[in-house]
Amino acid sequence: MTKTLRVAAILLAVLSMIAASCSSSDDASDTTTDTAATTDEGTDEGTDEEPEETMEEGTDEEPEETGSEPAPAGDGGLDIKVGAILPLTGGIAGPGADARDSLELFFNTFGDGESITTPGGNTISLVIEDNASDPAIALTAATKLLEVDDVDIVLPGILASTGTAVGDALGDRDDVLLLSPSSCNDDFTQRAPLDGYARPAGWACSQTTHAFGQWAFEEAGYTAVATACTDYSFGWEHCGGFADAFTNAGGTIVDQIWHPLGNADFATYSTQMNDLSDAEAVMVLAVGGSVNPMVTSYADFGLKDSKPMLAGVTTMDQSALRAMDKSVALGTIGHSHWAEGHDDPNTIEFVTAYEDATDKIASYYAAGYYGAMQWIVAAADAMDSEFTPAAMLTTMKDGLEVDTAFGTQTMNEDGSMTMTVFITEVQEREDGKLWNVPIFQYDDVDQYFQFDKDEYLAQPTYTKDFQGAGVSG
Amino acid sequence: MSMIESAGQARKALPITARVQLAMLAIALVVAFIFPFLASTFILRLVTLALVSALFAMSVDLMAGYAGLVSLGHAGVLGSAMYGVGYVASKTDGGFALQLLVGFAAGIAASVIFGLMAMRSSGVYFILITIAQGMIVWGLATLLVKITGAENGLPGIRRPVVVETEFRYYFVALIVVLVSSVGLFIVVRSPVGFALKGLRESETRMRMLGHNTTWLKFQMFMLSGFFATIAGILLVYLNEFVNPTDVIIASSALPVLMSILGGIGTLIGPFIGAFVVVFLRNYVSLEIDRWQSIMGLTFIFVVLFARDGLIGAVKKHWYKYLDSKGSGPAALAATEMAAPPLQSG
Numbered sequence A: 001m002t003k004t005l006r007v008a009a010i011l012l013a014v015l016s017m018i019a020a021s022c023s024s025s026d027d028a029s030d031t032t033t034d035t036a037a038t039t040d041e042g043t044d045e046g047t048d049e050e051p052e053e054t055m056e057e058g059t060d061e062e063p064e065e066t067g068s069e070p071a072p073a074g075d076g077g078l079d080i081k082v083g084a085i086l087p088l089t090g091g092i093a094g095p096g097a098d099a100r101d102s103l104e105l106f107f108n109t110f111g112d113g114e115s116i117t118t119p120g121g122n123t124i125s126l127v128i129e130d131n132a133s134d135p136a137i138a139l140t141a142a143t144k145l146l147e148v149d150d151v152d153i154v155l156p157g158i159l160a161s162t163g164t165a166v167g168d169a170l171g172d173r174d175d176v177l178l179l180s181p182s183s184c185n186d187d188f189t190q191r192a193p194l195d196g197y198a199r200p201a202g203w204a205c206s207q208t209t210h211a212f213g214q215w216a217f218e219e220a221g222y223t224a225v226a227t228a229c230t231d232y233s234f235g236w237e238h239c240g241g242f243a244d245a246f247t248n249a250g251g252t253i254v255d256q257i258w259h260p261l262g263n264a265d266f267a268t269y270s271t272q273m274n275d276l277s278d279a280e281a282v283m284v285l286a287v288g289g290s291v292n293p294m295v296t297s298y299a300d301f302g303l304k305d306s307k308p309m310l311a312g313v314t315t316m317d318q319s320a321l322r323a324m325d326k327s328v329a330l331g332t333i334g335h336s337h338w339a340e341g342h343d344d345p346n347t348i349e350f351v352t353a354y355e356d357a358t359d360k361i362a363s364y365y366a367a368g369y370y371g372a373m374q375w376i377v378a379a380a381d382a383m384d385s386e387f388t389p390a391a392m393l394t395t396m397k398d399g400l401e402v403d404t405a406f407g408t409q410t411m412n413e414d415g416s417m418t419m420t421v422f423i424t425e426v427q428e429r430e431d432g433k434l435w436n437v438p439i440f441q442y443d444d445v446d447q448y449f450q451f452d453k454d455e456y457l458a459q460p461t462y463t464k465d466f467q468g469a470g471v472s473g
Numbered sequence B: 001m002s003m004i005e006s007a008g009q010a011r012k013a014l015p016i017t018a019r020v021q022l023a024m025l026a027i028a029l030v031v032a033f034i035f036p037f038l039a040s041t042f043i044l045r046l047v048t049l050a051l052v053s054a055l056f057a058m059s060v061d062l063m064a065g066y067a068g069l070v071s072l073g074h075a076g077v078l079g080s081a082m083y084g085v086g087y088v089a090s091k092t093d094g095g096f097a098l099q100l101l102v103g104f105a106a107g108i109a110a111s112v113i114f115g116l117m118a119m120r121s122s123g124v125y126f127i128l129i130t131i132a133q134g135m136i137v138w139g140l141a142t143l144l145v146k147i148t149g150a151e152n153g154l155p156g157i158r159r160p161v162v163v164e165t166e167f168r169y170y171f172v173a174l175i176v177v178l179v180s181s182v183g184l185f186i187v188v189r190s191p192v193g194f195a196l197k198g199l200r201e202s203e204t205r206m207r208m209l210g211h212n213t214t215w216l217k218f219q220m221f222m223l224s225g226f227f228a229t230i231a232g233i234l235l236v237y238l239n240e241f242v243n244p245t246d247v248i249i250a251s252s253a254l255p256v257l258m259s260i261l262g263g264i265g266t267l268i269g270p271f272i273g274a275f276v277v278v279f280l281r282n283y284v285s286l287e288i289d290r291w292q293s294i295m296g297l298t299f300i301f302v303v304l305f306a307r308d309g310l311i312g313a314v315k316k317h318w319y320k321y322l323d324s325k326g327s328g329p330a331a332l333a334a335t336e337m338a339a340p341p342l343q344s345g
Helices: A002-021 A025-048 A051-057 A095-110 A134-147 A160-170 A209-218 A233-249 A267-274 A288-300 A345-358 A364-382 A388-399 A453-458 B001-036 B041-066 B075-091 B098-120 B123-143 B166-188 B189-201 B203-208 B215-241 B248-260 B266-289 B291-305 B309-324 B329-338
Strands: A079-086 A115-117 A123-130 A154-155 A177-179 A225-229 A252-259 A283-284 A309-311 A331-334 A400-404 A408-411 A417-428 A434-445
Touching: A025 A115, A025 A177, A051 A400, A079 A134, A079 A267, A095 A115, A095 A123, A095 B329, A123 A364, A123 B329, A134 A160, A134 B041, A134 B215, A134 B266, A154 A364, A160 A177, A160 B329, A177 A388, A209 A233, A209 A283, A209 A331, A209 A417, A225 A267, A233 A252, A233 A283, A252 A267, A267 A288, A267 A417, A283 A288, A288 A417, A288 B266, A345 A364, A345 A408, A364 A388, A364 A400, A364 A408, A434 B266, B001 B166, B001 B309, B041 B166, B041 B189, B041 B215, B041 B248, B041 B266, B075 B098, B075 B123, B075 B215, B075 B248, B098 B123, B098 B215, B123 B248, B166 B215, B189 B203, B189 B215, B203 B215, B248 B266, B248 B291, B248 B309, B266 B291, B266 B309, B309 B329
Parallel strands: A079 A123, A079 A154, A154 A177, A225 A252, A225 A283, A283 A309, A309 A331
Antiparallel strands: A115 A123, A331 A417, A400 A408, A408 A417, A417 A434
């Protein structure tokens, strides 16, 4: 090899190792021991208790309204296999680990770690595959789940890209049901709905910000707000929901700043926000590894006091909050369909169990995958026919009320959730850990909320160029 | 023993090696055409992916291995072809022929632009320019939402009905990759191929000999881009999806890794490297969480202990074996040294 090639080879080798160690760092530091803890718990419970008894202990709700109680129509005997394609390595391995931990918690708590028997007598088993945060690998994993593992239900991942890839590949098949508790592309349940697809315990990207935008104007009293969101489809849809709802309520979006996905230096963006003299507050969205640098920069530039931050779902999610400096995060107003500090008994039960098993407070990713399993159990027990993906989807949409980690949820005819959206504040728990506590809530929020469904669907999907009819470009 | 006799013996070693190579090639071809009837869809998909990756790696190796110019932005060419096909399939009513045409045009156009931008550079500057080229394509893929779908990508791409199953598409990919490999084989043995090797050894000397090295690099980009475009079209129909992940810098680095792993500067090396990497990446990851560490360690091991790649290591041991039998290159060279000089007059 020539000298240049050798230099390039060694450079690539080092980069490869750095990438490997970075992508697994959260995983390695957090979940190596967490998994052991989870397994220990699972072993204890799996051997000491009957699965059915454990599930029944978990709830006091009416049988037809819960996934944790026997449903009268269910005669049992269904054998359902669930495959989860999670980003256990790659750019968002941290949230992927949260999702995996919650699935392991569910199957360890109610079964033997690999399968459970529901109160209705149905068997549900689980296979987890890594998609490395890469759609191409997610597609290969999906092929393996369908052809080798013969799964009936696929949970297609966290990122919009992996969700879209798997949704497109499997969406037209009638032998598999796609259930997405995290990936939130608006149009999958709006303008371009997929057959055999639903979001149990999930959300549409602009669903929560519709409520947040209305709250910012009507309850918080802001009239002029700027936004600073991540420059890709999730950012456009999440930010667009806020801007559209805020201007629809009567407010003005004075400016919109877009920062690149994966950015780690926010000094220039904080400077831009500092110059926005007309803005009374800034709605901020960052994802993954960008969250901490952005929130820290926002505080370091003194913006936290002069222009209060209105945080997007991922900005103050527990997955980021765990590693955040207390002085930076404390008191920040955010919003989400998940609030780990909510005093709902279902939420308390899940947060306690998750923390006991993993030593982490549950993030929305963890709650979402746990909630999706609660939906699957409830629907399996409520089914009065042989399992088919279409029959389970119909059962889910047919007025089923499920008590999930989020609280009681129902599903619309379009496969999206009607749920509570919380306005939250970052507070300090007695043990010094930070968490999101609800200070206001909107109940029964569907993906159109204050908008007329037909008019809403007639307007374009939120992009950087369209952030709502009331937002001037 | 005369010089002529020892030279004749030296030639004997080559037929043995060539016969082994031909036998292995024949076995590989037989296996390639038979195993789909025995393999699961999952394995078929992985092998198809490895074949397509091998073609992409060979196209990169044409530059990195033969010309000594490492491109870390070649996924930009591959991705341009993928987006070309994807745009027509996803956003228009264009049929398969139009999809192929636009995909091919996009890949070749990217090759022309990349070539024009980088043909006057070499060494580290060439690497930096190609990284920038890849980043430009990534930036466009991320920001041109109406054309590329940004992070959501372009869904709705479908193979023609006649090859829609993984089984049939495998044969399409196999035949296209085999024909392309023959094409690459011809290229590296053509005057252009030898000129590229000259470029690798000393660009200054090539210029002194009268070669227009700038034009040579542009030709190299076009040839490499042509095969990368074919790989892109095969890949987009394999995945039936394209998004910015296909054009990130890691997607450009991967074929370089494949080439170095298998044996850079050979055509079979990237082929073998692609199979190793694809199976490590996709198959081992299904069993082991730390698959990236295993891939990184494998790569470092090869760089440290088998600098000519897996093929180089195999060749080294094969020649050692032949030497032990007295018909290897070293044994024959020793015989040649011991032979009396030819009598003149």
